[in-house]
Amino acid sequence: MHITALAGGIGGARFLRGLLHHLRSLPSQTPAANARVTVIGNTADDVTLHGLRVCPDLDTVMYTLGGGIHEEQGWGRAAETFTVAEELTAHGAQPQWFTLGDRDLATHILRTRMLGAGMTLSGVTAALCERWQPGVELLPMSDDRVETHVVIDDPDAEGGRRAIHFQEWWVRLHAAVPARQILAVGIEQAKPAPGVIEAIQTADVVLLPPSNPVVSIGTILGVPGIREAMRTTSAPVVGISPIVRGAPVRGMADACLSAIGVSTTAAAVAGLYADFLDGWLVADGDDKDEHPEGVTVRARPLLMGDVPAAAAIAADAVDLAATLRR
Numbered sequence: 001m002h003i004t005a006l007a008g009g010i011g012g013a014r015f016l017r018g019l020l021h022h023l024r025s026l027p028s029q030t031p032a033a034n035a036r037v038t039v040i041g042n043t044a045d046d047v048t049l050h051g052l053r054v055c056p057d058l059d060t061v062m063y064t065l066g067g068g069i070h071e072e073q074g075w076g077r078a079a080e081t082f083t084v085a086e087e088l089t090a091h092g093a094q095p096q097w098f099t100l101g102d103r104d105l106a107t108h109i110l111r112t113r114m115l116g117a118g119m120t121l122s123g124v125t126a127a128l129c130e131r132w133q134p135g136v137e138l139l140p141m142s143d144d145r146v147e148t149h150v151v152i153d154d155p156d157a158e159g160g161r162r163a164i165h166f167q168e169w170w171v172r173l174h175a176a177v178p179a180r181q182i183l184a185v186g187i188e189q190a191k192p193a194p195g196v197i198e199a200i201q202t203a204d205v206v207l208l209p210p211s212n213p214v215v216s217i218g219t220i221l222g223v224p225g226i227r228e229a230m231r232t233t234s235a236p237v238v239g240i241s242p243i244v245r246g247a248p249v250r251g252m253a254d255a256c257l258s259a260i261g262v263s264t265t266a267a268a269v270a271g272l273y274a275d276f277l278d279g280w281l282v283a284d285g286d287d288k289d290e291h292p293e294g295v296t297v298r299a300r301p302l303l304m305g306d307v308p309a310a311a312a313i314a315a316d317a318v319d320l321a322a323t324l325r326r
């Protein structure tokens with residue numbers, strides 16, 4: 001059995017950890033117990049800082065599944081120290097709104113070095129995963145550079161608006177300044193990374209973890225060919241809503257949804273996937289809303305408070321997929 005999932009950072013990683021926990025708890029004779037899992041990670045959050053290439057979503061998945069994540073924070077390394085960041089601050093080096101820990105820096109140094117030597121991001125990610133052993137095959141959505149930029153109002157800028165990197169909007173401005181537009185720069189020219197289309201087309205089940213529908217899942221689907229593969233795969237596609245009773249559980253996904261004119265509800269998010277979604281897990285109560293036609297909706301608690309809670313959600317997603325045919 002082959003399970004393929006699309007994933008952003010925290011929401012994706014926590015769900016995937018639950019999924020692996022669930023699969024490993026199954027009796028060995030059940031087909032899903034030996035399932036192979038491929039993860040297609042969002043790379044549109046990637047940013048170059050101090051000359052280093054940082055891939056926050058790939059790293060969150062890799063650290064979470066590899067046992068190195070800062071548990072409470074949900075991103076970055078456990079037992080982190082910040083000596084390099086303190087030294088950079090003493091120099092007045094910018095930007096100071098994005099802090100990189102010492103342990104985390106080792107990842108970015110190695111990635112930058114391998115990219116500089118001519119390796120693709122896929123090759124680099126596979127090399128980093130040799131240490132982290134995430135238990136999944138982790139593929140970047142593309143080896144080409146795609147960067148989410150956010151257009152905000154700025155009275156001093158020409159035309160009264162300017163575009164900033166997604167990380168500056170998210171981390172420095174906490175998405176509190178309205179996004180007039182969210183652009184995935186370079187996406188039209190990007191090609192899916194090797195193995196991405198095959199992983200969707202040859203899967204037995206395709207899962208959409210509760211990742212940000214605009215800047216995580218949305219950008220992955222925007223890479224030419226990926227959305228088409230989601231439509232044409234013979235595998236049932238089951239998603240887990242990132243919106244629980246009108247609220248994003250963590251982070252500011254509501255600010256991203258308003259930027260594209262979509263309301264912050266589980267049903268509205270399902271609408272973004274209506275052309276390929278078969279099954280949709282929503283929080284209790286959210287199943288009363290009107291969901292897109294042809295989507296089988298199931299309600300259950302959707303808070304991933306700990307690994308067993310995430311595993312129970314993943315179990316229901318896999319079970320729902322088993323009842324759906326394309």
Ligand code: GDP
Nearest residue numbers: 008009010011012210211212216242248253304
């Ligand atoms: P990011 O790249 O680190 O922002 O992470 P993702 O894009 O993978 O996921 C972020 C989204 O996960 C948030 O917008 C939330 O809506 C969702 N999320 C986080 N925790 C939970 C949870 O416990 N349950 C559900 N259903 N969604 C969650």
Ligand code: CA
Nearest residue numbers: 008009045057
């Ligand atoms: Ca992200």
